[in-house]
Amino acid sequence: MTAVSIAFAFLMGGGSQQLIPLPVVSELPQEETNHIIEQLNKEDVFMIELVEEKELKEMLENNQAQQGVILKEKEYTIQQIVETDKQPIIIQYLNHIYLEMEQIEQLTETMPEKDEDSIQVLYDQLTSQESFDIEKTSFQGEDGIIYDANLQAIFGFSLFFVMYTISYSVVDILREKELGIWDRLILSKTSKWKIYVSTFLYSFFVGYLQVLIIFSVFQYVLDIDFYGTFYSTLLLIIPYLLSIIALSMLISGLVKNMRQFNVVIPLVSVSMAMISGAYWPIEIVENKALLFVADLLPLTYGMEMLKGATLYQYGWMDLLEPTTILILMTVVMMGIGINLVEKRH
Numbered sequence: 001m002t003a004v005s006i007a008f009a010f011l012m013g014g015g016s017q018q019l020i021p022l023p024v025v026s027e028l029p030q031e032e033t034n035h036i037i038e039q040l041n042k043e044d045v046f047m048i049e050l051v052e053e054k055e056l057k058e059m060l061e062n063n064q065a066q067q068g069v070i071l072k073e074k075e076y077t078i079q080q081i082v083e084t085d086k087q088p089i090i091i092q093y094l095n096h097i098y099l100e101m102e103q104i105e106q107l108t109e110t111m112p113e114k115d116e117d118s119i120q121v122l123y124d125q126l127t128s129q130e131s132f133d134i135e136k137t138s139f140q141g142e143d144g145i146i147y148d149a150n151l152q153a154i155f156g157f158s159l160f161f162v163m164y165t166i167s168y169s170v171v172d173i174l175r176e177k178e179l180g181i182w183d184r185l186i187l188s189k190t191s192k193w194k195i196y197v198s199t200f201l202y203s204f205f206v207g208y209l210q211v212l213i214i215f216s217v218f219q220y221v222l223d224i225d226f227y228g229t230f231y232s233t234l235l236l237i238i239p240y241l242l243s244i245i246a247l248s249m250l251i252s253g254l255v256k257n258m259r260q261f262n263v264v265i266p267l268v269s270v271s272m273a274m275i276s277g278a279y280w281p282i283e284i285v286e287n288k289a290l291l292f293v294a295d296l297l298p299l300t301y302g303m304e305m306l307k308g309a310t311l312y313q314y315g316w317m318d319l320l321e322p323t324t325i326l327i328l329m330t331v332v333m334m335g336i337g338i339n340l341v342e343k344r345h
Contacts, residue, residue: 008153010153020047022040022067022090023055023069024049024070040093051068066080074098078091147311154215155302155303155306159240159299162211163265169207170199170248170252173341204245212234227311239302239305240301243301245330246331246334249338250333251265253339254340272297277303278299282294304322
């Protein structure tokens, strides 16, 4: 489940921040070529490869690159088979670099007595002077939606697939009762509440470890931005995992055997994921009936807490409401679930 969660989140979220492949042909002197490539590499946007013009044409024809650049004196040329959405980005960066080179050249002509380093220092001083006072405001209102495809996929699929991990750990109680092992446990010196607690703790730690691995892979390996709240998400996931343990216990009390459980769990988990906004943002759903059902499901509040802490930068007081609702759900479902299991037994 851990591997599947990472794979789905990576594919659906777009994976890590991909660099734009950019083969470059240069007709400039080596020094100017190195300067342009160095400036492009500073932005962490492009993956530069210096090639010959014949090689560039072959790469474009074989679809090994979507576009390439030929650097010339005073100008550049973009070669491509079809127009792509990356072209404006390339033009923006190259225009800036060529403009900077032209301005430095003009400064050099007007002040021939100064060396190259002095000209660069002067240029930096001139361009750093602020000509305008800029005030930033946001068009986003109180009901605005902030969307991050990577985090939507990571949170959605993590919360979805961890339901299977937890539920098939909790259902061991049902399996033990079918096999008669539960009766032997009851006759042992271990009290019944210890048996329940140990099962729930095991389920919690297995589920938490799965989420921890998934989040850590995207944070530290794939370099996905959690907006500085990575450790907060690891705390906020706890109430959700407890509620899923309680939900699994409730389902175990409602079904009669493992065959029924194996049918119900996929139906419940997939339906919950679709309604609660695991596959797509729940903010885009307008159907009031679906939103009412979503308010009754723990996954809705799990997504609300995680996205609230990361995308919306909510404080702990803002996250208190969904946390309290999940804890209340946990208590109610756990109480009913244990009661049903005991009565059915």
